[in-house]
Each structure stands twice: as structure tokens, then as C-alpha cells.
Amino acid sequence: MTSANQWLANLTSLYTPTSTQFDKARSHRAAIEARLDVFLGIHEMFEIGSLRHGTGVWLHSDADYLVSLKGIQPASPWTMLSKVKAQLQARFTNTPIVTRTPAIVCKFSDCDVEVVPAYAAHNGYNIANPRGGWMLTHPKDHNSYVTAVNTRHNGAVKRLARQVKLWKYERNVPVSSCYLEMRTAKHMDGETAYVALWDLYLTLRKMRDTSLAAMNDPTGLGSRFGACSSEANRLEAMSKLNTAVDRALKAKDYAKEGFEDLAISQLRLLFDR
Incomplete structure (x- = not known):
């Protein structure tokens, strides 16, 4: 029994998840990184969340990436989110791109990829707070x-x-x-x-x-x-x-x-x- x-x-x-479950998501990383680096400028892009921590759930968890942007942090995180969303939509014209604060979600036909835009601050990163304003996070x-x-x-x-x-x-x-x-x-x-x-x-x-x-x-x-x-x-x-x-x-x-x-x-x- x-x-x-x-x-x-x-x-x-x-x-x-198996070791290969997120391979499709990882295959989109280079294109996302290249687009944002050319048009917005980035310091780094790395895996965060369930994928990175090893706590993902099969059939449910997305691949999550934090993107540290260059330039001056705007007063409102919505400015940052709008710019990143616009660039990703321009690159992936046939892919639904939606905002799910603090992330921009690329709903590719084979998987979803969440991109969390951020600005480096206080040895961590400022990201959009779902309840409004900025919040400081230290994903590493x-x-x-x-x-x-x-x-x-x-x-x-x-x-x-x-x-x-x-x-x-x-x-x-x-x-x-x-x-x-x-x-x-x-x-x-x-x-x-x-x-x-x-x-x-x-x-x-x-x-x-x-x-x-x-x-x-x-x-x-x-x-x-x-x-x-x-x-x-x-x-x-x-x-x-x-x-x-x-x-x-x-x-x-x-x-x-x-x-x-x-x-x-x-x-x-x-x-x-």
C-alpha cells in the first residue's frame, strides 16, 4: 500500500522539470538580449526565479530573466516597462507580448519567457512593484x-x-x-x-x-x-x-x-x- x-x-x-524543459525558452534568450542591448543598452541579462532556483513546476513555470538596463532610471517604472515591451513587440511581431508586472511576458508558440527589466541600485536591482513604484530586489x-x-x-x-x-x-x-x-x-x-x-x-x-x-x-x-x-x-x-x-x-x-x-x-x- x-x-x-x-x-x-x-x-x-x-x-x-527535466533538465531540458527550459531549453526552448533558453533558445529565445539571445534574440531578446540582442534586441534590448542594441536599442536600450543593457549591463547584463541572467536567469532568475524558479528556473534559476531549481523550484520550477512542470507545465506551469516560465523561464524568467532579469535585464539590467543602462541609462538613468526614470521616475516611473511604467516608462521602463513600456519601452521594453515596445522593443520586444517590434522584434517579435507575431508573438503576443504582455505586461505582467514586474515582467514583460513573451508568449512564444513553444513557451513563455518572462523578462524583468531593472536598473542596478544598492548592490541589487530596482524593479517595478506590482502595487506601484519601485522595489529593490537582490535575486542573486x-x-x-x-x-x-x-x-x-x-x-x-x-x-x-x-x-x-x-x-x-x-x-x-x-x-x-x-x-x-x-x-x-x-x-x-x-x-x-x-x-x-x-x-x-x-x-x-x-x-x-x-x-x-x-x-x-x-x-x-x-x-x-x-x-x-x-x-x-x-x-x-x-x-x-x-x-x-x-x-x-x-x-x-x-x-x-x-x-x-x-x-x-x-x-x-x-x-x-
Whole structure:
């Protein structure tokens, strides 16, 4: 009989991207980089987010790149976003190009690629804040932080982050993937050991208990991480999070009592399987 822990491990493995999943996205990088460098000027372009951190979810995660632009930072990030969007649309005339703050999304026929324009600042980067204005981010330091906590727990942090993101995607929860990843890493940073069902429950519960409040950058470097782009989205996310916490708790408790089938049924509900 399959245990709840085995079921969760199998699900996580199923949604772990292969090493070649993002090859198509990477194939578009050179054209994007060349266009922006010629017409706007760039300092560097590098991978960020799930692709870089190793927490991507098969069939759901996009390839994300940060582009550090040359020149003077404008007063409004919308100026920056509009310029980058216009250049990418001019280069890829038959490709839908949309704004999904803080990114410009190129919806290629074979994949989506998210380009996050930025200006270098304070050893990090200023990017557009979905709630307005600029926000300071340190993606390279964030990656180092997540990797360090993950290494300390023998790879468990990235598995747990993938599970929480899978819940977001499968249940259509309007919450930031970056926020989920950093909340997960922050939770595990304070733990001495990893217990799959217990830590899945605790990660969700801690976010519920904070009402999805913005969190301090755990590296102490950048702006606070916001969970949702609007209050309406936060309320919707909280409703789904309350349900998720209840199901994760039941799954944990049923498994502890030896009722593996009942635990798995709760996990199926949690992940809409």
C-alpha cells in the first residue's frame, strides 16, 4: 500500500522539470538580449526565479530573466516597462507580448519567457512593484539564501517549495510564486529537520497565520516581499489558503494515526488530483 509520504514524493517527482524543459525558452534568450542591448543598452541579462532556483513546476513555470538596463532610471517604472515591451513587440511581431508586472511576458508558440527589466541600485536591482513604484530586489543573494537552506536540509527545501507552488497552480491561487518560495525557505531556515507532511502543513499554516502579509527580505538586503497584487487577490488567496491548511492538517494527522488512504485523499483534495 502506498503511504501518504510516498504519494507526496511521487507527485513532487512528477512535477519536477527535466533538465531540458527550459531549453526552448533558453533558445529565445539571445534574440531578446540582442534586441534590448542594441536599442536600450543593457549591463547584463541572467536567469532568475524558479528556473534559476531549481523550484520550477512542470507545465506551469516560465523561464524568467532579469535585464539590467543602462541609462538613468526614470521616475516611473511604467516608462521602463513600456519601452521594453515596445522593443520586444517590434522584434517579435507575431508573438503576443504582455505586461505582467514586474515582467514583460513573451508568449512564444513553444513557451513563455518572462523578462524583468531593472536598473542596478544598492548592490541589487530596482524593479517595478506590482502595487506601484519601485522595489529593490537582490535575486542573486536570494538564490544563494534558498540554496544554502536547501543544502542544509539535503534538498528538502526545494521539494517543499515546489509542492507549495503546485498547490498555487492547481488551485489557481492568486499569490506570488516568489513569495511562496521565500516563505518556504524562511520556515525551513528555522527548522532542525524536515518531515514532509508536517512541514507542508506548517508552511501553509504560517502563511495563513500572517494573513499573507508582506515579509521582510530574509537576506536583509531588499524590499519586502508582497504576496498578492491587490487586496481582492489577497482575500481570494486567503480563502483558498484556509482550506489548504485544513486539508494539510488532516493529511498529517491521518498519516500519523496510520490511516494512509484517508491521508492521501486529503492530499488529493489539497492538490486537486
